[in-house]
Amino acid sequence: MNKKKMNQFRSQLESIRSELLGDVEKSKQHVKESEAGQMADISDHAASTYSRQLEGELGEQEWQKLKQVDMAIEKIAEGEYGVCAQCEAAIPEARLKVVPYTEFCTQCLSEMEKNPKAASINDQDPLEED
Ligand SMILES: [Zn+2]
Incomplete structure (x- = not known):
C-alpha cells in the first residue's frame, strides 16, 4: 500500500477515534478542572490510569473499537497497516474502506466466528517482538 493511501486511512481512523473519544474528553476535562492541583500532567506514568478511566466511560464495544483504532494507527506509523494479524496476508482495501x-x-x-476461541490471538504478549 502506498503512503498516500495510508494517510487516507489514517485520517479516517483519526476521525473515528475523536468521535469515540468526544464525550469522554469532555468529562475528562471536567475531572481535570476539579483536580487540577493533584494532576500534574497526563503523561506516560498516568497512561494506565487514563486507560482505566476511559474503559469506565466507554461501553465494552466502543472500548474494543477504540483499541482496534489505536492499533491500526500504530500499524500505519510502522508501515505495517493492512496486514492480517493472524495469517499476515494483505487485507483487501475494499474491506479496509468499510472497516479501517x-x-x-x-x-x-x-x-x-466459527471457532471463537481462536480470537484470543488478541491477547498475545506484545513483548514478544523484541
Ligand atoms: Zn488472515
Missing part, C-alpha cells in the same frame, strides 16, 4: 480498523482478513474472521 480491522485486524484480520475476511478469511480469518470467518474462521474465528
Whole structure:
C-alpha cells in the first residue's frame, strides 16, 4: 500500500477515534478542572490510569473499537497497516474502506466466528517482538 493511501486511512481512523473519544474528553476535562492541583500532567506514568478511566466511560464495544483504532494507527506509523494479524496476508482495501480498523482478513474472521476461541490471538504478549 502506498503512503498516500495510508494517510487516507489514517485520517479516517483519526476521525473515528475523536468521535469515540468526544464525550469522554469532555468529562475528562471536567475531572481535570476539579483536580487540577493533584494532576500534574497526563503523561506516560498516568497512561494506565487514563486507560482505566476511559474503559469506565466507554461501553465494552466502543472500548474494543477504540483499541482496534489505536492499533491500526500504530500499524500505519510502522508501515505495517493492512496486514492480517493472524495469517499476515494483505487485507483487501475494499474491506479496509468499510472497516479501517480491522485486524484480520475476511478469511480469518470467518474462521474465528466459527471457532471463537481462536480470537484470543488478541491477547498475545506484545513483548514478544523484541
Ligand atoms: Zn488472515
